[in-house]
Amino acid sequence: MNMPPQNAQAAFLNLLASTYARYGVEIEALPPTGMRIPIPGHDPLAIDYADTVSEVLGHPPELHSEFAEQIVFGMLRQLRSRGVPVGTHYPPLSTDLGRNALLSAFSERGIRAHFDFPDSLVVTMSDGTGIRQNVQDLLASLEGADEGTASKAAADFVASFEERARQVTSRQAPPRETLRSRLYPETAFPEGVMERLLTRPFAAGVVETVVADSPESMRPLNRGELSDLGLTEEQAFAQAVEGSLSEPVEVSRMNAGDVPIVHIGSEGGFYVNARLHELARHLGETEHGALVVFPSPPVVMAHVLGTAHPIQAMETLQGITERFVADTDKPVTDKLFWWRPGTTENGLPRLSEVRVEVDHETRSVSLHTADQEFGPLLQSLM
Numbered sequence: 001m002n003m004p005p006q007n008a009q010a011a012f013l014n015l016l017a018s019t020y021a022r023y024g025v026e027i028e029a030l031p032p033t034g035m036r037i038p039i040p041g042h043d044p045l046a047i048d049y050a051d052t053v054s055e056v057l058g059h060p061p062e063l064h065s066e067f068a069e070q071i072v073f074g075m076l077r078q079l080r081s082r083g084v085p086v087g088t089h090y091p092p093l094s095t096d097l098g099r100n101a102l103l104s105a106f107s108e109r110g111i112r113a114h115f116d117f118p119d120s121l122v123v124t125m126s127d128g129t130g131i132r133q134n135v136q137d138l139l140a141s142l143e144g145a146d147e148g149t150a151s152k153a154a155a156d157f158v159a160s161f162e163e164r165a166r167q168v169t170s171r172q173a174p175p176r177e178t179l180r181s182r183l184y185p186e187t188a189f190p191e192g193v194m195e196r197l198l199t200r201p202f203a204a205g206v207v208e209t210v211v212a213d214s215p216e217s218m219r220p221l222n223r224g225e226l227s228d229l230g231l232t233e234e235q236a237f238a239q240a241v242e243g244s245l246s247e248p249v250e251v252s253r254m255n256a257g258d259v260p261i262v263h264i265g266s267e268g269g270f271y272v273n274a275r276l277h278e279l280a281r282h283l284g285e286t287e288h289g290a291l292v293v294f295p296s297p298p299v300v301m302a303h304v305l306g307t308a309h310p311i312q313a314m315e316t317l318q319g320i321t322e323r324f325v326a327d328t329d330k331p332v333t334d335k336l337f338w339w340r341p342g343t344t345e346n347g348l349p350r351l352s353e354v355r356v357e358v359d360h361e362t363r364s365v366s367l368h369t370a371d372q373e374f375g376p377l378l379q380s381l382m
Helices: 005-022 050-056 061-080 097-108 136-141 147-169 223-229 233-245 272-283 310-327 374-381
Strands: 028-030 034-037 045-048 112-117 120-124 130-134 179-185 199-203 206-213 218-220 250-256 259-265 290-296 299-304 336-343 349-359 364-369
Touching (some): 005 034, 005 050, 005 061, 050 061, 097 112, 097 136, 097 147, 136 147, 223 233, 259 272, 259 310, 272 290, 272 299, 272 336, 290 310, 299 310, 310 336, 310 374
Antiparallel strands (some): 034 045, 120 130, 179 206, 199 206, 206 218, 290 299, 290 336, 336 349
């Protein structure tokens, strides 16, 4: 016996509501065929499913669950494509070769993974920790690829991810003498990973990380390894900085136009940035501090303020660091900083981000910094 139309309609709407709930969306019913979907930070979205219900009821009941799921998935895709975090995840279309290849590759390795946004993949580790990875570049490279190519690229990505995760979660304590201090951009690690590593804020957009350096590999130190090393966090950083400062560097002085620059470098080195901890040793007298850049691991450049026109010096160093960052595959930062002798209360170098914009046609200068002391100093040096 066929169910009366009104009963069939109500049954499907109930099924649709329960499907929304299963994927993290608690809808509000708007009889007879409407639903209101809550949107974080915005007014709720009201939808009338009258036409959709009529179309679905033309198909056998055993297909209704699949239709309900596809309707919900379509809404989640639409909202999450716009950056709205509604529901549990971003469900790829069945025809989305790249994203489905990635999900299959993780599943084949027994690893749970899902997309929370179109280009953002969340991988659940064995301890329940979620690691977020931006896969925009990988997905772009797979556009137009065939299934075999996509599957291989996805498998290679998963293998690389597993290796990086293994290094991060390794609990075998390295010898203390292998500890080094290295600077990374804040964006260097997938979301959820940095909290597990021994890192600390160093300067705007930059973190200092303790790494274990051996002939076989260099890997960031996991916070969980501190107890095995018998070190506190402060002691580990001190040991790492000391180790990096023991690495040889070459210090030279040069002129970029009329701007004298101190260049501290090491060909192929990873730890030259640690020289920022003892920069005064390399600069000599610095009454007003110095402008510094550290665009990549093997180089630090500084200009002692008061030895050239400060605006020209800022422009020069900004141009130099931008070129360095463009030419290296592992940049640290393209920012310019004002360095002053001494340390912060945390024992770190005193570094304030500064930037200048010069319009040479109108001869106007715009200074950008949150440090209220830098502007007056600049005026006094001009």
